[in-house]
Amino acid sequence: MERTANAVKTGLYVCLVALLIMAGCKSQDSQSGAAAGNMSDSARKAQDRLDSLRKTHYLNNDLSIIFLDATSWIMKTQMALTRAEMTGNKKEMVDSLVINSTQGDTLYLTLRRMYEAGAVFAESYSQKDQYRAMREPDSSRLWLQKHFKDNTPKQALKTLEGFQNDVTTINKIVRK
Structure with a gap:
């Protein structure tokens, strides 16, 4: 001990x-x-x-949880935005569903952990810098505004698709 x-x-x-x-x-x-x-x-x-x-x-279980959490919160946010898109494609909906919500805060935290793992396991300095830059700014509200401010639900869904692609890419890098 x-x-x-x-x-x-x-x-x-x-x-x-x-x-x-x-x-x-x-x-x-x-x-x-x-x-x-x-x-x-x-x-x-x-x-x-x-x-x-x-x-x-990092343990394999920790890494699996990081990627499952990121994927889960991306999907939850996509479902909420899809419902909002059906009722009207207004920018205010993204603000209330993502930027000004605890769901958005949790999305930020899970993606931040995922990008940190990506930066740690990245194969080149350009990848490391790219993934570290995705964690900035260091505030959930500012980060959410950077990626979702003035987006319609349709645009926000495209942003989330990009994050999901990053989850897949980083998972492949980590599992090598």
Whole structure:
């Protein structure tokens, strides 16, 4: 038991150090005027180390639950939007069903977990950056507004199809 506690503490310290290194590298990049999205080699190495640590902590059951949750919440939201589309194709319906609802918040959280898993298991830096960018902004309300604001139910359904395609793609990457 004590040995496990020490291993957990050591892992947490390693993660903390990696995060501090990444934060330091990121602040140096922003000070030097580097383009947004470009990370220095040391920041990439720290991120790679952090991703490898995260990979070891994911279990197959955890990954399955992440993808099932994402698919389930996408389908629930699609059903609600389909019903709304039948009654009228108005933008206000998307706001009330997705942006201003707990269902939208849960959709955001499940997709955020899925995109994080995708970033951890991605095969290239461009994929990692793409999946990390899909988690931004770091607020459910702002994220939902970014993807669904001023959409009709039909447009929102197309957005959800894109998310479902990402679920399939990321699941394939993770299962390799």
